[in-house]
Amino acid sequence: MRKTLLPALAMLAAFTSFAAPAAAQAPSGAVTVIVPFTVGGLNDLTARAVAEKIKGQLPGGIAVINRTGAGGSIGVTEVVQGKPDGTVIGLAPTPALLDQPQMNALPYKGPQDYTAIANTVTYYQLLAVRGDAPWKDIKELMAAAKASPAKLRFGTSGIGTAAHLNLAQLQAASGIDVVHVPFSGWAEGSAALLGGHVDTLVINPGEGRQLTNAGRIRILAVFQPARSPFYPDVPTFKELGYDIGVNLSFSFFGPKGLPAGVTDFYAKAIRAAVEDKAFQDFAKAREIEVNYMDSAKLAAFFDKEFKEHTALLDKLGLLKK
Amino acid sequence: MEMIAGLAHGFSVAALPANLLACFIGVLLGSLVGVLPGIGPNAGMALLIPLTFAMPPEAAIIMLAGIYYGSMYGGSTTAILLNVPGEAASVMTAVDGYQMAKKGRPGPALAIAAIGSFVAGTLGIVGIMLVGPGLAELALRFGPPEYFVLAAAGLVFLCGLSTNPFHIAFIMVGLGLAISTVGIDPITGTQRFTFGFTQLAQGIDLVPVIMGLYGIAEVLTMMEEGEQKARLTKVRFRDLVPSWLEAKMSFWPIMRGSVLGFLIGLVPGPATVVSSFLSYRVEKRLSRTPERFGHGAIEGVAGPESANNSATAGAMVPMFALGIAFSPATAMLLAALVIHGVQPGPMFMLNAPDVFWGVIASMYIGNLLLLVLNLPLVHVFVSVLKLPQNVLAAMVMILCLVGTYSINNSLLDIWIMVIAGALGYGLRKLKVDPSPLVIALVLGPMIEKSLRQTMFLANGEWGLILTRPICVGVVAALMLLFAGNALFKWRRRLPAGAALD
Numbered sequence: 001m002r003k004t005l006l007p008a009l010a011m012l013a014a015f016t017s018f019a020a021p022a023a024a025q026a027p028s029g030a031v032t033v034i035v036p037f038t039v040g041g042l043n044d045l046t047a048r049a050v051a052e053k054i055k056g057q058l059p060g061g062i063a064v065i066n067r068t069g070a071g072g073s074i075g076v077t078e079v080v081q082g083k084p085d086g087t088v089i090g091l092a093p094t095p096a097l098l099d100q101p102q103m104n105a106l107p108y109k110g111p112q113d114y115t116a117i118a119n120t121v122t123y124y125q126l127l128a129v130r131g132d133a134p135w136k137d138i139k140e141l142m143a144a145a146k147a148s149p150a151k152l153r154f155g156t157s158g159i160g161t162a163a164h165l166n167l168a169q170l171q172a173a174s175g176i177d178v179v180h181v182p183f184s185g186w187a188e189g190s191a192a193l194l195g196g197h198v199d200t201l202v203i204n205p206g207e208g209r210q211l212t213n214a215g216r217i218r219i220l221a222v223f224q225p226a227r228s229p230f231y232p233d234v235p236t237f238k239e240l241g242y243d244i245g246v247n248l249s250f251s252f253f254g255p256k257g258l259p260a261g262v263t264d265f266y267a268k269a270i271r272a273a274v275e276d277k278a279f280q281d282f283a284k285a286r287e288i289e290v291n292y293m294d295s296a297k298l299a300a301f302f303d304k305e306f307k308e309h310t311a312l313l314d315k316l317g318l319l320k321k
Numbered sequence: 322m323e324m325i326a327g328l329a330h331g332f333s334v335a336a337l338p339a340n341l342l343a344c345f346i347g348v349l350l351g352s353l354v355g356v357l358p359g360i361g362p363n364a365g366m367a368l369l370i371p372l373t374f375a376m377p378p379e380a381a382i383i384m385l386a387g388i389y390y391g392s393m394y395g396g397s398t399t400a401i402l403l404n405v406p407g408e409a410a411s412v413m414t415a416v417d418g419y420q421m422a423k424k425g426r427p428g429p430a431l432a433i434a435a436i437g438s439f440v441a442g443t444l445g446i447v448g449i450m451l452v453g454p455g456l457a458e459l460a461l462r463f464g465p466p467e468y469f470v471l472a473a474a475g476l477v478f479l480c481g482l483s484t485n486p487f488h489i490a491f492i493m494v495g496l497g498l499a500i501s502t503v504g505i506d507p508i509t510g511t512q513r514f515t516f517g518f519t520q521l522a523q524g525i526d527l528v529p530v531i532m533g534l535y536g537i538a539e540v541l542t543m544m545e546e547g548e549q550k551a552r553l554t555k556v557r558f559r560d561l562v563p564s565w566l567e568a569k570m571s572f573w574p575i576m577r578g579s580v581l582g583f584l585i586g587l588v589p590g591p592a593t594v595v596s597s598f599l600s601y602r603v604e605k606r607l608s609r610t611p612e613r614f615g616h617g618a619i620e621g622v623a624g625p626e627s628a629n630n631s632a633t634a635g636a637m638v639p640m641f642a643l644g645i646a647f648s649p650a651t652a653m654l655l656a657a658l659v660i661h662g663v664q665p666g667p668m669f670m671l672n673a674p675d676v677f678w679g680v681i682a683s684m685y686i687g688n689l690l691l692l693v694l695n696l697p698l699v700h701v702f703v704s705v706l707k708l709p710q711n712v713l714a715a716m717v718m719i720l721c722l723v724g725t726y727s728i729n730n731s732l733l734d735i736w737i738m739v740i741a742g743a744l745g746y747g748l749r750k751l752k753v754d755p756s757p758l759v760i761a762l763v764l765g766p767m768i769e770k771s772l773r774q775t776m777f778l779a780n781g782e783w784g785l786i787l788t789r790p791i792c793v794g795v796v797a798a799l800m801l802l803f804a805g806n807a808l809f810k811w812r813r814r815l816p817a818g819a820a821l822d
Binding site: 104105160192210213214 | 367370371374460461462463464465504505507508509510511512517519520522523524589639643644645646647649652653656657659660662664665666667668669729730731770774777778780
């Protein structure tokens with residue numbers, strides 16, 4: 001019974017997708033979504049939420065696989081080297097897609113080596129200090145940094161990360177001279193901030209919420225063009241006159257040369273998934289914004305961001321020789 | 322008083338049938354991933370997190386925590402019976418545990434490992450409740466300079482464990498440190514020593530190296546020697562329970578291991594591994610008969626097995642008190658909490674008392690379940706030794722391969738394990754102890770990263786380390802220890818010709 005039903009269902013599914021107005025075409029066979037970061041992280045949860053939503057449209061099934069390591073470049077490489085038939089796609093943040101290939105010799109050099117499918121979420125980072133820090137607001141902190149050059153310690157999540165690019169932009173725009181201390185992520189950085197080993201830390205939204213509520217840390221400013229709806233009282237650096245801020249976006253992508261029909265199919269399915277209420281709630285809980293971009297828009301976004309990051313990384317001497 | 326009320330509430334949560342079941346499944350799976358070589362708590366939890374999405378938060382966290390501490394029970398089983406550590410944290414258990422098995426005492430070794438784990442696990446939970454919040458604040462005082470000094474001192478102290486001559490140990494440490502640098506630079510994020518292989522950028526993981534050096538090398542030796550060294554034909558009850566003397570000899574090692582493990586758990590890094598090495602070293606140092614170590618001393622099983630268990634409790638202190646993860650396993654628990662809408666942080670205990678106290682209470686229950694589960698299993702596990710050698714060897718080989726692959730879904734890890742296996746076999750032939758290599762591989766990344774962060778903090782001034790009281794204290798303690806050691810040796814040599822040993 002099941003044996004006869006399955007192909008029939010598959011045909012039906014294929015038929016309905018053909019019947020859709022555009023030439024969207026679901027890939028045939030089991031689909032693997034490669035996530036280059038660990039289980040339970042934002043990257044992983046976003047991928048799983050979308051996969052759960054679109055699995056009904058994929059008769060061959062869909063599985064999320066975590067291939068971690070090397071700042072995400074291991075997982076991205078696996079997607080890039082996959083067969084361009086839609087059975088292997090990935091979800092990765094901009095640093096893994098755009099910055100890693102500029103800093104390291106990788107099998108992919110930039111957006112020309114993969115197909116942009118669709119963007120899911122975008123967020124900007126925040127600048128945090130200890131709850132009992134002497135600076136009341138960002139102006140006082142900037143004044144203190146100017147008054148005593150090379151004295152204040154600013155922590156980030158590592159050299160070449162978005163946090164570092166944000167800090168470097170801030171230094172260049174404001175002329176402050178601070179000591180940069182790179183950590184490997186929130187856990188290490190937050191412990192150092194709370195313990196007083198650094199004076200400030202560049203953090204991701206969501207991460208610091210509990211410590212903020214408990215009064216252990218304060219958010220002084222956001223690296224964002226406009227105020228964050230989650231921190232309406234926190235000023236942007238733009239308000240201080242510094243037009244800076246690197247965004248982090250999580251985008252679906254596939255191997256180079258993915259058929260337009262398949263890209264289209266995924267883009268539509270992903271759009272429906274991220275516009276779903278459950279996904280919107282998930283994003284809100286993580287203090288990030290749903291920011292759908294279709295394939296063409298995302299490709300243009302990649303190109304623009306890639307060039308901007310090239311300039312930033314070049315200034316920091318981080319471009320691969 | 323508040324604590325007793327909280328705990329009582331916790332037990333009422335943990336005792337709900339669904340949560341009891343979650344706890345049981347968790348510790349059972351934990352024991353299983355512990356017994357299976359290669360696959361460890363991190364891989365086990367990563368595989369199961371997606372399955373917990375549909376559970377209520379308490380049940381999910383109870384189950385995942387069960388896998389974490391449960392795995393520390395199981396790791397000793399293959400170490401003792403087959404000389405193949407089930408976890409990185411059981412490397413030291415294999416040294417004396419396997420010798421005990423060879424001498425016909427595998428049962429007592431397994432039983433003491435389970436009892437030690439139970440005592441340490443239970444004391445660890447008491448520690449989380451009583452001194453957790455205070456200790457978490459204390460742990461924050463440790464910054465990169467302190468971590469650097471601690472890790473470097475640890476490397477020097479632990480290498481005294483090795484039975485190698487000094488120059489050999491030195492080479493092994495160098496090799497371990499060198500291997501630890503392959504992959505991604507922890508500070509700049511750039512790739513190094515990958516020789517053009519993108520795959521190598523993921524780095525050389527500890528688990529495949531250990532599975533190769535100990536697991537594969539042991540299988541090769543087994544096949545070569547043909548005859549079975551630790552084979553039992555009949556399992557008698559008398560051979561399963563520890564004797565009164567064995568129990569007495571294990572008491573203080575278990576206590577010391579519990580405290581040591583809990584404290585090491587508060588330091589970021591692979592605390593379960595470091596604490597088991599440290600406990601072994603301490604027991605050997607304190608023993609009046611250190612020459613028994615390496616030949617089946619039960620203290621060498623009791624101490625490390627207790628330490629690695631209480632280290633899991635120690636690692637949960639910063640997680641519960643501040644919402645900060647110091648190890649990959651606690652990071653996984655934190656991620657699970659967030660997935661279930663529970664925000665860990667300084668207000669965790671107040672905001673989510675059901676989860677906090679429920680998990681704490683479930684850990685008492687879980688440890689008891691593990692003891693009840695593991696003691697009768699001693700009989701089953703010991704029966705494994707009845708299997709013929711060739712069957713055992715093939716089984717271990719397959720388990721190592723599958724377990725190692727499961728960590729990162731990476732074929733490279735399999736290759737690393739195979740190469741490490743060949744290296745381990747070669748080292749055995751040369752009678753070289755690989756433990757300094759393992760210690761260097763564990764501590765190397767921590768030493769490198771914290772040293773470089775210290776240099777960032779200090780703007781390149783080495784003097785900063787000397788201005789930090791904790792650093793000076795650790796260095797002074799190490800110096801005193803060495804001075805004491807030298808004095809001790811000198812005094813032993815004094816009565817020339819007197820047969821002291």
